[in-house]
Amino acid sequence: xxxxxxxxxxxxxxxxxxxxxxxxxxxxxxxxxxxxxxxxxxxxxxxxxxxxxxxxxxxxxxxxxxxxxxxxxxxxxxxxxxxxxxxxxxxxxxxxxxxxxxxxxxxxxxxxxxxxxxxxxxxxxxxxxxxxxxxxxxxxxxxxxxxxxxxxxxxxxxxxxxxxxxxxxxxxxxxxxxxxxxxxxxxxxxxxxxxxxxxxxxxxxxxxxxxxxxxxxxxxxxxxxxxxxxxxxxxxxxxxxxxxxxxxxxxxxxxxxxxxxxxxxxxxxxxxxxxxxxxxxxxxxxxxxxxxxxxxxxxxxxxxxxxxxxxxxxxxxxxxxxxxxxxxxxxxxxxxxxxxxxxxxxxxxxxxxxxxxxxxxxxxxxxxxxxxxxxxxxxxxxxxxxxxxxxxxxxxxx
Numbered sequence: 001x002x003x004x005x006x007x008x009x010x011x012x013x014x015x016x017x018x019x020x021x022x023x024x025x026x027x028x029x030x031x032x033x034x035x036x037x038x039x040x041x042x043x044x045x046x047x048x049x050x051x052x053x054x055x056x057x058x059x060x061x062x063x064x065x066x067x068x069x070x071x072x073x074x075x076x077x078x079x080x081x082x083x084x085x086x087x088x089x090x091x092x093x094x095x096x097x098x099x100x101x102x103x104x105x106x107x108x109x110x111x112x113x114x115x116x117x118x119x120x121x122x123x124x125x126x127x128x129x130x131x132x133x134x135x136x137x138x139x140x141x142x143x144x145x146x147x148x149x150x151x152x153x154x155x156x157x158x159x160x161x162x163x164x165x166x167x168x169x170x171x172x173x174x175x176x177x178x179x180x181x182x183x184x185x186x187x188x189x190x191x192x193x194x195x196x197x198x199x200x201x202x203x204x205x206x207x208x209x210x211x212x213x214x215x216x217x218x219x220x221x222x223x224x225x226x227x228x229x230x231x232x233x234x235x236x237x238x239x240x241x242x243x244x245x246x247x248x249x250x251x252x253x254x255x256x257x258x259x260x261x262x263x264x265x266x267x268x269x270x271x272x273x274x275x276x277x278x279x280x281x282x283x284x285x286x287x288x289x290x291x292x293x294x295x296x297x298x299x300x301x302x303x304x305x306x307x308x309x310x311x312x313x314x315x316x317x318x319x320x321x322x323x324x325x326x327x328x329x330x331x332x333x334x335x336x337x338x339x340x341x342x343x344x345x346x347x348x349x350x351x352x353x354x355x356x357x358x359x360x361x362x363x364x365x366x367x368x369x370x371x372x373x374x375x376x377x378x379x380x381x382x383x384x385x386x387x388x389x390x391x392x393x394x395x396x397x398x
Contacts, residue, residue, distance in 0.1 A: 013067070013080070016060045017314030020087040021232055022162040023053050025320075026153055027094035028228065028290060030177065032221040033122035034101050035283060036214070038112055038200060041124040045155070045177065046098035052160060053091035060084045079300040080308050083235070086296040090228065093289040096282060106278035108207055112200050114214040120179050122152070127174045128194040139166025145345060149180035149188040163320050165382065207267055213280065216260045220287045222363040223253050226353050227294035229378065233322040234298040236315040242324060243298035245355070253291035257284045322378065323349070323386045325393040329373040332392045339367025347392070348385035353378040 027049050034043035064081055068074045100107055127134050133141060144150045154161040154168065155175040161168060170176070170192075178188060186197035207213075227249040234243035261284050268274035315322070327333050333341060344350055354362040357374035371377065379389055 013063050014310050014314045016056050018318040020056050021318045024087045024090040026162045027091055028225050031094035031097035034098050037121045042122050043098040043101040050091050050095040057084055057088045083297055086293040089293040090290050093286040096286045100279040100282050106276050114211045122179050125176050125178055125189050125192040127170050127172055127192055129172050133170050133192055134172045137169050147188050148184040149178050151176050152179050153177045224287050224290040227291045229322055231294040231297035232315045234301045235311055243301040246294055246298045250291045250295045257288050260284050320380045321383050321386050324378050327373055327375045327393050333371045334373040337370045347388040349379040349381035349389045351377050351379045
């Protein structure tokens with residue numbers, strides 16, 4: 001659908017906002033993956049999603065304008081328009097990141113060689129007519145447990161299914177977006193598409209200290225994703241404390257952006273073609289836009305304004321819920337690693353960040369990350385999984 005053809009029609013603002021939230025989060029993930037792994041296919045899917053976001057924001061704005069019947073309504077709905085505008089900014093920034101790849105603005109191709117093993121890739125895979133996965137549910141396939149590969153989104157006949165669950169059936173012709181490690185992806189890709197997986201060609205790095213730049217990009221991605229998650233969480237929980245953490249993360253992203261830009265400028269003096277680094281500057285600017293947008297989402301909470309019920313309901317009813325839990329002394333989660341606890345397997349929740357008692361963050365914690373009493377964990381997953389995780393943490397809400 002062309003955004004220019006969008007016309008007013010009665011829609012549920014709650015459902016539109018929920019889809020905008022899920023789409024914004026998916027856009028961040030895909031756009032950075034496209035840059036890190038040099039994937040034109042994933043970058044093209046980002047632009048498809050960006051077009052969908054354009055339609056959603058128009059629908060939301062028109063519905064909100066129709067709902068404002070007097071000055072009091074306008075005052076109540078103004079913060080909702082702010083959330084819509086912030087999601088649109090995230091979408092535009094993700095599109096700008098994708099264009100770095102599609103328009104060859106300038107990213108060192110050898111970056112892929114410097115990506116740490118722990119950083120997962122995203123690949124686009126179309127379900128072939130004779131795929132053994134066709135006609136089966138994700139729960140039946142049990143992909144994530146069996147292979148470590150997760151289906152993070154499906155595009156079916158132009159419509160998107162973000163965060164598909166275990167009841168989602170894969171159909172012939174579906175375009176799936178698979179996330180996993182470099183070792184885990186090939187066999188799953190081949191089962192989905194019937195084609196041989198061709199890994200990117202390894203290129204010897206010619207830029208000194210390229211690993212530091214890649215680490216900075218991964219950190220910027222993780223911090224901006226966390227800022228957006230916490231921003232929506234602050235709205236859901238009406239928590240000024242969570243909103244203040246968004247503000248602190250935004251400041252950290254700004255500082256990281258400055259350091260990253262300094263690295264790029266120094267590197268430009270040591271490479272044969274400085275223009276080849278131009279995309280890295282675009283990436284830093286887009287990252288700042290995303291973190292600024294996250295702060296805009298939580299701004300109403302920071303200013304002491306009541307969250308409009310439609311926004312809180314949209315966040316709560318989106319495909320993935322966000323929980324923020326404190327770990328009690330003596331709880332099942334205390335003094336054990338995520339791997340030992342099998343949190344992801346046992347609850348279906350992904351712990352996306354841990355805030356230590358001293359205020360330090362552990363972003364994208366892995367199986368080896370140890371949880372301690374007094375830690376605050378931020379996790380995403382299903383509502384049922386959130387209840388299971390809450391009971392393990394001691395049923396204390398942060």
